[in-house]
Amino acid sequence: MHISKKNLLDTHQRIKPYIHNTPVLSSGLIDQIAGAQLYFKCENFQKMGAFKMRGAINAILQLSDEQKKRGVATHSSGNFAQALALSAKLQAIQAYIVMPENAPEVKKKAVKGYGGQVIECEANLEARETTLNKVVAETGATFLHPYNDYQVIQGQGTAAMELIEEHDDLDYIIAPVGGGGLLSGTALAACHFSPKTKVIAGEPLGADDAWQSLEKGELIPQANPQTIADGLLTSLGDKTFSIIRDYVEKIIRVEEDEIVSAMRLIWERMKIIVEPSSAVALAALLKEKDKFKGKKIGIILSGGNVDLGNLPF
């Protein structure tokens, strides 16, 4: 195993001063609809509005002083960008964020608000990587990958650690999967701290590279992902893939309308704001209700950064 129990415990201690131990909420009505007991880990209430804060601050705290001086750089369509900008600000270092030009305006603004420098590029993986390489060459900044990085994965795993601390008898934990940082961290946390808890992922059908990769047994990158869950457009990396392959029971794919109605259910019944990517986990559960009947299930609500001017309702 790549990440030990001690790695995770050390990570949690290291990042605790910089993150919120977010609340775990329940909803009687959603339990009734699901026929199960659900415990929602509310990372939408995390600093900057998403779990990504955990991995970003952990990676930055591991840098040498020399590296910190030259700053950090990444490419991200959204939440990791904000997370890295805020984490860098907390450590008084510079963050360079390469963002696709079509990223939500609210997310670009937030990065700048945290003092990050936004470098726009075309909306494809090649342009992202070229631009990022240029930034790194010019500034000497350390590139931090949004998810395919063990420090980032460990950080993301602390959300499930906290959930398991509060509820040590979960039958399942369901998380959304995009690049796989949250899912692989969650799977390792469950494996180390609650081995009887199975980990399952929800994934949009229009961006189902993780499902495809597990089916084929090899990494299948997504060519042209299409989903409202804009946090899940990325493809697995080699590190996240190998953890997910070994420790995740199953990936459940959901349709766009299932994502929107799960999101609406959370908004209307729990009175909390979650982004579409967050709703994918609940949508997955509702899609295969029979499997989860009568079980205790942790759901990781990954974030709450939505553009209120552009809602799907």
Place this chain on the structure above:
Amino acid sequence: MHISKKNLLDTHQRIKPYIHNTPVLSSGLIDQIAGAQLYFKCENFQKMGAFKMRGAINAILQLSDEQKKRGVATHSSGNFAQALALSAKLQAIQAYIVMPENAPEVKKKAVKGYGGQVIECEANLEARETTLNKVVAETGATFLHPYNDYQVIQGQGTAAMELIEEHDDLDYIIAPVGGGGLLSGTALAACHFSPKTKVIAGEPLGADDAWQSLEKGELIPQANPQTIADGLLTSLGDKTFSIIRDYVEKIIRVEEDEIVSAMRLIWERMKIIVEPSSAVALAALLKEKDKFKGKKIGIILSGGNVDLGNLPF
């Protein structure tokens, strides 16, 4: 004084099994904007989504068995309707709810969902009262007023009691004012449990009968209220007026755009869903920022029942 400390303590004990002790949340960013420390009492997380549950269940629990048999009736444009329907359901009695035909569809549906019988009428006070009298005459149900009733006022006061239990050093508590049930209950709770805490109200300029009434020193009903804060369209009653006159320091009036931007601030920064009426309290604080600079302030977020298909963003 109409309502004693013991009344409030007894009320809280009586209703505790039926309500949530809702969380008190803070936001570093909103504190920064306000230049003060704000503690938001989240009644949007209350059962059925608003503080009205407190007063409704308290009033129902005080009925005789004979009265319970014949049910309860009220007229309400929204949250009290749902609160009474749900409270009645919990006591296995019938609720008859007279609602204006232009009330939000989502609220009518919710009343029916709780087993309440909806009787529609024209959207004016006269039609409401005529229809209600007819229902009461036909069914023998007990009329419960949405706010001008001491049992209801006491129930609503328990939200501030819980807030004061958690934060006993507040300089101010700000609540929105419509009919005045929440505001008068809040003022009495502060007076009994934290006498140094001043109570202030926020009120929409387009429905400012409470402000007018305090100015003139007599009850001035609102003729044609116009505001997005649909929970605040009602006018004070004689009971709520006399408490507010004696125990509320000030009413701050806010414009419609101030309500919407306070609402947006809460949604975006706190990731919670509040209805426009709830945002009026924060809007009032932001309008007179200088008064509140450096103070500790409780804000009562009154409810979270919005029609997601009809948002002001």
